[in-house]
Amino acid sequence: MIPTTTRNRVHVLALGGTIAMTSAGDGGGVRPALDARALVAGVAGLSAVAEIDFDVVRPVPGAHLWLGDIQAVAERIGDLLEDGVDGVVVAQGTDTLEETAFALDLLCESDRPIVVTGAMRNPTMPGADGPANLLGAVRVAASEAASGLGTLVVMNDEIHAARFVRKRHTSRPSAFGGAGVGPIGWIAEERVRVPLHVGHRVHVVPLPGAEPPPVALVSVALGDDGRVLDRLADLGFAGVVLAAFGAGHLPERMVDAAARLAETMPVVLTSRTGAGEGFRGTYDFPGSEIDLLSKGLISGGALDSYKVRVLLSLALAAGWGTGRIAEAIERLSG
Structure with missing residues (x-):
């Protein structure tokens, strides 16, 4: 294996979504079921990339999230970074993943990597992509190459800037792409490559107690x-x-x-x-x-x-x- 530059600590925040859904065995569809511990335990080789901590923030489908929820996630990320975590991965449903990533890009000012990921295929399907996406996200969050880039989205071994990423298909593992610009990097043989950087960032600080208005x-x-x-x-x-x-x-x-x-x-x-x-x-x-x-x-x-x-x-x-x-x-x- 080709070695990769890693950081010591990456924290995984689980919000639910397809990556955390499975069947109840009753003949119905999949629903949120896997907690952060189960997500992390289901990814072979994760502990070799970084020291992993994890917890659950709001285990709901991506369609149920509000901007106020993402403000709470941003506050939690701030606490984790203040405690010395080197990178954070947010795992959530892909329905609103592009909006969550951009909101975190605006709300979180740190140069340490913040990476959002999810899954297009649930764990009951052949070729479920959740474990690979989570491994890739942790690898990016643990990489020096991801520093100072703002919030990133890692799906299908591609690295996207939060401000440009879009979900462009309802079901394919390759659903996410950078509108007009493509990915800014990729993962290959454990290497994190980021040859392109986005331009200026913007930091938004809501007033104390202010809810995002409709x-x-x-x-x-x-x-x-x-x-x-x-x-x-x-x-x-x-x-x-x-x-x-x-x-x-x-x-x-x-x-x-x-x-x-x-x-x-x-x-x-x-x-x-x-x-x-x-x-x-x-x-x-x-x-x-x-x-x-x-x-x-x-x-x-x-x-x-x-x-x-x-x-x-x-x-x-x-x-x-x-x-x-x-x-x-x-x-x-x-």
């Missing part, structure tokens, strides 16, 4: 007329992310509603395509990016709509105004 995500489709936008303030939303057409365009009938909304709360313009940077100065017609930005909407830059929603909710919990939110998006796009 932010609406509205995806635009052919023929939309904007009537839903006029209801969002009354429903208690504190901000809105628009997943618009192409490089950032809305139907003409939605423009006035979007402009009215931008007068009362932050409205961020992203693309429903999920990859590529939103334009700022190319198209100039009613509902184009030039028109919408002139009416007070904020450009989502190179972030996809899901990442912007996480950022906007945490930023509002931190008391940020629209100027600082726009600056953060620009920094994360660079």
Whole structure:
């Protein structure tokens, strides 16, 4: 075997999800069942990579998590790093894994590795990928190569930056990819390789006791007329992310509603395509990016709509105004 650089201590935080699900033997589907001890015990060779500690934070399917849960995970990670842990692995369901990873990237300022992983195939299936993904995640969290990169996602022996990773398939082990940029590294023969680094990081500190406020995500489709936008303030939303057409365009009938909304709360313009940077100065017609930005909407830059929603909710919990939110998006796009 080719040796790899390792750290001494890696802590595994288990949140549930497919990686921790198994059958109850009653003929039904799989459900959360494996605790952190069982997860770690089921991975051959894990103890040779690092000294492993573990505990359970919130053992639920990924679809049941809230941003407040991820704030609690970030606080737990902070305590672990303060106690001298060299890296942290978060194992959770893949339904919301990309959002959890990005939230942790914003909330955790340390340069020590924080790695999120999960599984696409549950332990009852042939080729279950949970053990391999957990081993890979621990290997990355124990590697000097992962220092200073922010939160990472390790799946299928690929290393992804939290701000770009997306779940692109419902079931394949290769479901996760970096939208527009690909992986920034990989694992091969126990080596952790990270030839690419992401740009500037942003740290968000919510105000003491502040809960992340609700932010609406509205995806635009052919023929939309904007009537839903006029209801969002009354429903208690504190901000809105628009997943618009192409490089950032809305139907003409939605423009006035979007402009009215931008007068009362932050409205961020992203693309429903999920990859590529939103334009700022190319198209100039009613509902184009030039028109919408002139009416007070904020450009989502190179972030996809899901990442912007996480950022906007945490930023509002931190008391940020629209100027600082726009600056953060620009920094994360660079």
